[in-house]
Amino acid sequence: MISAILAVAGRELRLAARQPAEWAQAPVFYLVVVTLFTLTAAPRDPALAVLAPSVVWVGALLSALLGIERMFRSDLDDGNLEQLLLSPTPTPLLVAAKIGSHWLLTAAPLVLIGPLAAVALGMGATGCWTLLWTLLLGTPTLMLIGGFAAALTVGVPRAGLLLPILVLPLMAPVAVFAGGAVRAAVDGLPFAAPLYFLAAELVLALTLLPWAASAALRNALE
Amino acid sequence: MNGLHVINLSVTRGDRTVLKALDFRVEAGDVLHVQGRNGAGKTTLLEVLSGLRPPAQGRIEPRPAADTLHWLGHRNGLHPALSPQENLHYWCRLHGVSGQGVDAALQRLGLHRQRHRPSGKLSMGQRRRAALARLLAVPRPWWILDEPLAGLDIGATELVAGLLAEHSASGGAALVSSHQPFPYPIPGLRDLVLA
Numbered sequence: 001m002i003s004a005i006l007a008v009a010g011r012e013l014r015l016a017a018r019q020p021a022e023w024a025q026a027p028v029f030y031l032v033v034v035t036l037f038t039l040t041a042a043p044r045d046p047a048l049a050v051l052a053p054s055v056v057w058v059g060a061l062l063s064a065l066l067g068i069e070r071m072f073r074s075d076l077d078d079g080n081l082e083q084l085l086l087s088p089t090p091t092p093l094l095v096a097a098k099i100g101s102h103w104l105l106t107a108a109p110l111v112l113i114g115p116l117a118a119v120a121l122g123m124g125a126t127g128c129w130t131l132l133w134t135l136l137l138g139t140p141t142l143m144l145i146g147g148f149a150a151a152l153t154v155g156v157p158r159a160g161l162l163l164p165i166l167v168l169p170l171m172a173p174v175a176v177f178a179g180g181a182v183r184a185a186v187d188g189l190p191f192a193a194p195l196y197f198l199a200a201e202l203v204l205a206l207t208l209l210p211w212a213a214s215a216a217l218r219n220a221l222e
Numbered sequence: 223m224n225g226l227h228v229i230n231l232s233v234t235r236g237d238r239t240v241l242k243a244l245d246f247r248v249e250a251g252d253v254l255h256v257q258g259r260n261g262a263g264k265t266t267l268l269e270v271l272s273g274l275r276p277p278a279q280g281r282i283e284p285r286p287a288a289d290t291l292h293w294l295g296h297r298n299g300l301h302p303a304l305s306p307q308e309n310l311h312y313w314c315r316l317h318g319v320s321g322q323g324v325d326a327a328l329q330r331l332g333l334h335r336q337r338h339r340p341s342g343k344l345s346m347g348q349r350r351r352a353a354l355a356r357l358l359a360v361p362r363p364w365w366i367l368d369e370p371l372a373g374l375d376i377g378a379t380e381l382v383a384g385l386l387a388e389h390s391a392s393g394g395a396a397l398v399s400s401h402q403p404f405p406y407p408i409p410g411l412r413d414l415v416l417a
């Protein structure tokens with residue numbers, strides 16, 4: 001079972017090493033979006049620091065959307081999906097391994113870039129640390145929601161148009177609580193409650209969505 | 223190995239019933255050649271037997287467990303950016319079996335020289351051979367093969383017929399859909415023609 005999970009994750013990493021364009025897209029896009037905010041605003045505009053949590057999080061949300069559509073597409077096309085479903089290891093675990101490696105490749109860089117971008121936008125140290133925590137807790141939830149939606153739409157041609165509409169409402173609570181936590185931290189207020197909410201959302205997503213996604217993938221073959 | 227018994231099986235694709243009230247047996251040593259016109263339901267039937275698709279009605283007794291069968295569909299299960307060797311080793315680890323047989327299997331299928339080349343750069347027939355190498359890399363009693371001969375040249379078609387003959391001689395069973403006849407008689411070969 002462990003061998004199968006490692007096989008799936010190892011394959012994703014090997015493919016990423018061989019096709020860097022596949023995963024580099026999201027971090028580069030993120031960097032460009034956040035930089036554009038600083039460049040288009042007036043120099044030393046205090047409003048920028050106020051908006052920083054929103055900028056960093058909305059940017060993360062949009063970058064997360066970029067690669068999601070491709071998460072299971074190639075597996076359906078090349079027949080790997082059938083072999084995943086026939087593997088003796090429970091499919092939800094393999095799906096979770098796939099989503100996990102997708103997070104590592106496309107979202108983990110955002111966790112590092114986000115706080116740096118916030119510094120550039122003029123945010124203080126407490127705010128940046130809290131931001132790092134919200135990204136650490138929030139981006140895996142985004143990837144799980146995205147993976148579920150990708151599994152639902154894997155058989156649909158041009159799902160790229162449908163996915164953002166399907167996924168953004170589900171991702172909204174993550175961004176809302178994350179933004180709330182960072183704003184509270186910046187204002188010197190207690191910010192533990194929204195962080196707990198983010199953690200609860202992550203646990204909920206982790207316990208439900210891999211199962212839902214594997215059911216959707218099984219359905220995609222019918 | 224126990225045979226399987228298909229009892230009153232109906233299979234649907236979407237909302238269309240493709241096959242109704244199907245009854246047949248497959249015993250150890252059998253090679254069942256599933257035939258029928260395009261759209262007769264060959265693929266759907268094989269998908270149900272492999273467990274990828276639930277039957278609409280009826281049952282299969284006993285259903286072959288996932289770790290006793292090889293499924294080869296229309297799609298080869300090879301990622302174009304990975305070489306045949308990498309694809310096969312990945313498959314072995316995914317199914318929790320040892321990858322010791324991979325090199326010999328590729329050799330037997332005539333892919334030794336191409337084993338490090340990305341699968342996407344191989345010809346259609348070579349990709350099919352790489353997918354067929356799974357059958358030899360890990361011995362399993364049930365082979366469920368959907369159009370295994372698609373894209374294969376004469377030499378490879380004869381090779382597949384030879385593999386099927388060996389498989390049935392060693393007590394395995396195979397369900398094979400194909401539009402072409404096999405190049406020479408295979409012991410245990412039976413036809414199942416879908417109306």
